[in-house]
Amino acid sequence: MLFVFYEYLVGRENKVMAQYETNEYDVVIIGGGGAGLRAAIAVAEINPKLSIAVVSKVYPMRSHTVSAEGGAAAVIKSNDSLDDHAYDTISGGDWLCDQDAIEAFVKEAVEEMLQLEHWGCPWSRQEDGTIAVRPFGGMKIERTWFAADKTGFHMLHTLFQTTLKYEPIQRYDEWFVTRLLVDDGRCHGVVAIELATGKIQAITAKAVIICTGGCGRVFPFTTNASIKTGDGMALAYRAGVPLKDMEFVQYHPTGLPFTGILITEAARSEGGFLLNKDGYRYLQDYNLGTPQSKPVLRSMELGPRDRLSQAFVKEQEKGRTLEGPYGHYVHLDIRHLGEKIINTKLPFVRELCLKYENIDPVKELIPVRPVVHYMMGGIHTDMHGATPLKGLYAAGEVACVSINGANRLGSNSLTELLVFGARAGKAAAHFALEQKEPGSAIAALAADETKRLEKQFLRKEGGSERSAALRSEMHRAMEEGAGIYRNQASLKKSEEVVRDLQERFLNISLADHSYTFNTELTSVLELSYILDVAEAIVQSALKRTESRGSHQRTDHPDRDDQNFLAHSLAYRNENNPPRIEYLPVTITRWPPGERVYGR
């Protein structure tokens, strides 16, 4: 073993020297998931002379896109239309979506999905060799492309393996970004830590695209991977860019208790039932239609996620849920689909149930409960992924265009990665081609950041707060005050706790002062990011005194189009709660109406 250590040390010395050679790029992309990789290819295809760096805190194939299961929506069948996809998305989002963005999205979705097919994505097929589609929640026509129930996994690996053929795309694998370099009203790159060595370095660029995904880890019970700590949202927020619609947090109705592992909506679109403790399909009591033996689109179990998760809470209040060691739950029943359908269409569901819950869904009921899954809000961008800060772009879950409005429909987010990843990549490439080199002030900013990290963390003496304790206090405050149902009092309490935690964070102490793969340092930096995100969520939720989509205020139970047919924008406000402004929603052809499901 000693020999390999020696080899590693020698290898590392060479690596350090090599890395000093180039750290200037035309475009730097933070995050190597679906959106980041699609953006990287888009830049490379605009002009092969553009140099590109993908900076990611994990190897790209570890990115959370990998966990997506059910599918990706795009109109390809002759019984479907772009307008139908648009209307489903807009009504699903409770009219908070920007309709110009939606029209572009549904149109470009088709080409993007075909492009991914040409790159090798193993989409499931019909007997004649054409693409197969499945129904999905809130969609009135089957339009969800799928690769069994490992769609995100296959999309991510296809994209990643395809990027390997583009020489201009260079990767900084396991580099953790600590700040954006901003000077004179423009973003000029990032400062990042190489995890393996602890080296802190500026990576400059003419344009930066943030593709770091969501922030599910702000809550204790989530389908999100441990890496989903809102890093990119906080980076932009700290640089003065507003976070949009942060009060809209999606709970997915079917997560496994304890682990929060997602059981895909495809389980219901293939015909699964949700049953309360009496074996009753309780969704029929919540204005979602009447139960049929076969799945009916936009009805019952194929209603939108916000409505299904809210129905669970009501059912629990009526005492009709079951109770286990990890709280209340209901049952998802797919036994009647039979082993063959389960094995071909839902193999991952079976694998996850067997491996993690020790039950076989072919013969047994699956315990499920709502689980934090997706952030509709994010960095404020236009339709091209551009943020208000010159040179800064964002795409994917980290961004808010917004096509998801107050509630995202299942299978729109994977498509969004492609459409808006490509759009942001193209826009950033064109911007970069017009720019000159950054000024000299950038080196000084990078040096300041190095000093900050050493002083606050690595070389810090004293301090008594531990990050794990602060994190679990934040979790409790968010779950209790800003969950599926909220009100003024609960949100006020969360606000106080988050503010207190931000103060206590200054007194944080690290046990680990090493420069080599210091995961305590990264988890502390992640905590500081996600506390900023928590602050934005709570404040945006406090100020929106209406109920819309996933944002349900028990003290303001109705939708209020008069005052709130508008996006919230949360601006960071040093030592004070964020300032909230509003931006009207763009309506083109679909005036606000009632959300109708099951009839």
Next chain:
Amino acid sequence: MPTNITLEILRYRPEEEAEPIYQRYEVPFRKDWVILDALNYIKDNLDGTLSYRWSCRMGVCGSCGMMVNGTPVLTCATFMEKFLPGPIRVEPLANFPVVRDLVIEMSDFMQKLKHVKPWIIREEEQPLSQGEYLQTPAQREEYEQFSMCINCMLCYAACPVYGLEPSFIGPAAIALAQRYNLDNRDQGAKQRLELLSQDDGIWQCTLVGECSVVCPKHVDPAGAIQRYKVAGATDWWKSLLMPWGNR
């Protein structure tokens, strides 16, 4: 049922220790905890300096592979109960250099993956306006199992050839080359065969099949390697018999 269980974890901090040591931690035993839950318990409650990789906790991101009692496993998919009464020994994946504690250096694989050209190669691209390339469910099934690789590196940790000869391109990269070769949309099999036939490792593979045994996704790299041997040998014979032939 015991209330606690002991983990013996390999620690290596290059700034502090010249050689690795084993550190013992006692954690609560819970029936529904996997090894990764125990590591997270240690990190949050006992020792913030322990380093390891993890992310999805649902067996698909491939981050958390480690040796547990000498066998490479995904720690998020391995229950502690299996190892009662303990202690449970946790070490970094075998056959790789160690960066620190349970974190291995895997840039070697990243280069090898690129080397096998894991992307669709075509002489001519069909324009997107003409729609999808057709692929029947049977054609998809041809390569499906090889497309399931999550790059978790368990097969490399189990591979006796890679252990002795680190230049060996290795099980996962070969399986992924085969994933594209068997895809009816791809026309790059000849290029990949030329690359792979230069690798002596393929011929050293003794087909013990340890790689296929440890794979958490039921990929069969050993089968892929066997198919390459056959293809490589056929090519070699053809070149002897028909040196002028259009291979």
